[in-house]
Amino acid sequence: MPERLFVCTPSKLGSYEDCPRRYRYSYVDRPTPPKGPPWAHNSLGASVHTALRNWFALPVDRRRPEALPTLLKGTWVREGYRDEAQERSAYRRALEWLESYVETLDPAVEPLGVERVVAVKTSVLAFNGRADRIDARTGPDGPELAIVDYKTGRTGRDSDDARGSQALALYAVAAERVFRRPCRRVELHHLPSGTVAAHDHTPESLARQLSRAEDTARDIVAAERAVAEGGDPDEAFPTTPGPICTWCDFRKSCPAGAEAPAKEPWAALERVLTPAGEGPQP
Ligand code: SF4
Numbered sequence: 418m419p420e421r422l423f424v425c426t427p428s429k430l431g432s433y434e435d436c437p438r439r440y441r442y443s444y445v446d447r448p449t450p451p452k453g454p455p456w457a458h459n460s461l462g463a464s465v466h467t468a469l470r471n472w473f474a475l476p477v478d479r480r481r482p483e484a485l486p487t488l489l490k491g492t493w494v495r496e497g498y499r500d501e502a503q504e505r506s507a508y509r510r511a512l513e514w515l516e517s518y519v520e521t522l523d524p525a526v527e528p529l530g531v532e533r534v535v536a537v538k539t540s541v542l543a544f545n546g547r548a549d550r551i552d553a554r555t556g557p558d559g560p561e562l563a564i565v566d567y568k569t570g571r572t573g574r575d576s577d578d579a580r581g582s583q584a585l586a587l588y589a590v591a592a593e594r595v596f597r598r599p600c601r602r603v604e605l606h607h608l609p610s611g612t613v614a615a616h617d618h619t620p621e622s623l624a625r626q627l628s629r630a631e632d633t634a635r636d637i638v639a640a641e642r643a644v645a646e647g648g649d650p651d652e653a654f655p656t657t658p659g660p661i662c663t664w665c666d667f668r669k670s671c672p673a674g675a676e677a678p679a680k681e682p683w684a685a686l687e688r689v690l691t692p693a694g695e696g697p698q699p
Contacts, residue, residue, distance in 0.1 A: 422543040423634040427584030430633050434583075435661055437640065441654035442667040445641065450670035457497030457686035461507050462569045465608060466532075466549065467492040468515055469567060473531045473550075480524035485515045497682040510690055514569070514608035521611070529553040529562065535591035541631040548588040554602070562600035564588045571689045573607040579616035586626035589618060609689070 433440035442450050468488045475484060489512055498504035530551035537544050550565035564585050568574060579585060585603035593600040601623070605614040618626075640653040656673035664685065668674035 420541075420638075422538060423541060423638055424543045424545075425630070425634060426544070427546045427587060430583065430630055433633055433637050436657045436665070437654040438651075438656040438671060438673070439665055439667060440637065441640075441650060442670060445644070445650075445654070450667055452666040453669060454682050455496035456664070457499070457503070457507070457683040458570075458689055460494035460496050460498070461511060461686060461689065463494050464489060464492060465511050465514065465569050466567055468511075469518075469549070470532045472515075472519065473528060477524050477527075480519070480522075482516050482519055485512060485519065489515065498686070499681070499683045503683060503686070506690060507686060510609075511569075517611055518606070518608050526552075528565075529596065530592075535588060535595045537587070537591040537594045539627065539631060542634040544587050544591060544630065546584065546588055546591065548592065551588075551592050551596075551600075553598075556599075556602075558599070560598055561602065562589075562592050562596060562598050563602035563604060564592060564600065565604050565606055568605050568607045569609060569689065570607070571609070571685075573610040573612040574605040574614040576614050576616050579603050579605050579614045580618075580622075583626050583630060585616075586618060586623055587630060590623050590627055 429440070429444060432443055468485065468491075471488045471492065472480060472484070475488075489508065493508065495504065498507065528550045530548060532547050532549060533551055534545055534547050535551070536546075548564055549567050552563040552565060554561055554563055566582070566585055566588075580603075582603065582605070585605075589600040589603055592598075601618045601620075603616050603618065606612075607614070643653040644650045656671060658673040658676065660677075662668055662671070662674045662677035663680055665671070665674055665677075668677055668679070
């Protein structure tokens with residue numbers, strides 16, 4: 418019998434690479450262990466992403482900055498903020514980011530995909546993921562694609578972040594297969610700073626990222642099989658305690674996470690609103 422393909426998304430692979438135990442809590446244990454409360458920085462990131470998705474859903478002649486307050490309000494996520502004053506200040510900041518960002522866009526240029534699901538299969542895995550944006554561009558060798566990922570964390574990213582992102586590389590591989598056009602360019606658009614961190618992959622570097630994803634998929638399948646065959650789930654999916662525990666949704670359910678300092682749901686947001694400091698990058 419052929420092995421079943423491991424069905425995965427970027428967050429599934431990333432979750433296991435960050436911490437196998439977190440992967441288990443998210444994708445294996447049922448019922449799912451209780452999670453902590455929603456994070457304000459995630460609410461802010463989601464709100465900005467949805468506003469940009471809806472921006473591109475507008476007819477070209479309505480893609481004007483005046484449309485942004487309505488777009489942002491329409492799908493604003495309210496969870497995790499300390500109080501209304503903090504939420505208002507986050508809304509104002511998000512609106513400023515969006516206003517500056519759309520100034521850099523040509524409203525007449527239609528992306529090839531907005532929050533578009535792309536998928537690719539190998540002999541090991543079946544990957545699918547939703548890319549924030551896929552641009553059709555003209556490169557030196559003709560039509561090509563670029564993967565765009567929006568970021569709203571406290572600090573900008575650099576080209577090493579774009580190069581090292583497994584998610585972006587897998588989106589590029591999948592977009593190339595789906596649209597049958599070269600896709601080597603990946604970009605992180607950091608809205609708070611207005612910067613773009615870019616990397617141009619080669620077929621070899623994309624193949625390396627795909628191979629790394631396959632290795633992770635094999636590790637996950639082996640761990641899941643070990644548990645199915647009666648192995649100790651705690652051994653199959655070990656904890657990897659570290660700074661990420663502070664921001665882990667399962668901190669309270671995890672013996673290692675209990676050691677990590679607790680943060681208020683808005684702690685990382687405060688750092689986004691007043692940049693430079695520790696915290697996760699939405
Ligand atoms: S609290 Fe830390 S060790 Fe526990 S699951 Fe989360 S990231 Fe892993």
